[in-house]
Amino acid sequence: MARIRANLGLCQGYANCAIEAEDVFDIDDDGTVVVLRSEVPEPERARVEAAARTCPVHALSVE
């Protein structure tokens, strides 16, 4: 399983992640990322890593 971590202190609510992978990330009303699924199966890792790379402030990591 790939584990997804979001650093809420860094997140600026640019919403890039929510657009790249809307099943994994959402934005709350204050403009902070919400991780909808904190673990995804290995076959989805590449797609979630690609979404994490679109974060301008490096708030997301996939382990």
Place this chain on the structure above:
Amino acid sequence: MHARSVIVVGGSLAGVRTSQALRAEGYDGRLVLVGEEPELPYDRPPLSKGALRDDDVPVLLTEADAVQLDLTLRLGVAAAGLDLADGCVVLADGDRLPFDDVVVATGSRPRPSPWGTPPGVHLLRTRADATALRADLRRSGHLVVVGAGFIGAEVSATARALGVEVTLVDPLPAPMSRVLGADVGGIFTELHRRHGVETRLGAAVADIESTPAGPRVVLADGEVLPATSVLVGCGALPNDDWLRSSGLEVADGLVCDQHCRSTSDERVHAVGDVARWWHPRHGESVRIEHWTNAVEQAAVVAHNIVSPDRPRAYAPVEYVWSDQYDWKVQLVGRTLGAPVRTLGEPAEGRFAVVYGAGDGRLGGLLAVNWPRAVVAARRAVAGREDIEALVGALQAVGSRGR
């Protein structure tokens, strides 16, 4: 059989992200990143924002990252040309790097100041530019910003936060009005004035003079604006000059098909600010100078290099953000048409403006301090939804409060 070789030219956002995406796609051949700037790749958006306060610029790639990616860095040397017949990138120091594919990621540079850059007059693109401007701003005094586009507006906001007096000058009637239109731009005129910025909008600059007391900006109507420093932000030009001798089609950027491959040679790919490609949803060739575009285009180009038999077309929804005072400004899609609806209250600092595409369809959205509206708009533009559908969706997310 020789090992495959991909040379990425341009050591910044687009080049780094393409290199990373190539490895993520499973590319296991030789990979070289050539960059003119001697330092490790760094991120540019902070240069007009936080970096003018605290000099903190995030690095995009460390030496350790490069080792992990099996990426060879050739920093501090420019590419001088492409020898297509021989399949080589020719470096300024004479070195020749053979390629099977080459990625052009050389970005853009500020349009030169028509009035020169005497002492105290700045352009802003590199870390060194930001350091020089920051040093001038710390001496406080009075900054005149010529050009009220994104960078001029952001630097004005940052300078005010540092306690510097600012005068913002533009021949157009309002900040960012080239993108937002004059009416919506007017909301930003008010924003800057509220924060103590003097504005000279609709005012052409006749000259920037150098005096012992510092530079001064002379307007076409004769007014003279004395300054301690001046920032000239009049747009950017693509770094495509080095390709002119190659014979590739170059016209305000490297001209590419919808797969971001040069129209003249399929081995040559372009990413980021320098890429002019055929956008299938718009049905025209475009070039975009935004952060997110470089990142998304990098993923497509990497895929197309690894899987040339199944190439992906690149049809992004335009997206750019800008931070000005306590406003988080986000633009989605195209805002070149007419603004058709405003939701929320500009006076309260949380609102959105929906733009039409000219043909009655949805074009894009401006959102201020309203990230959920941005998510809705990006989906609506990508799905070619109509204006009313987006307005309905925005009213739904808006009603849940801030």
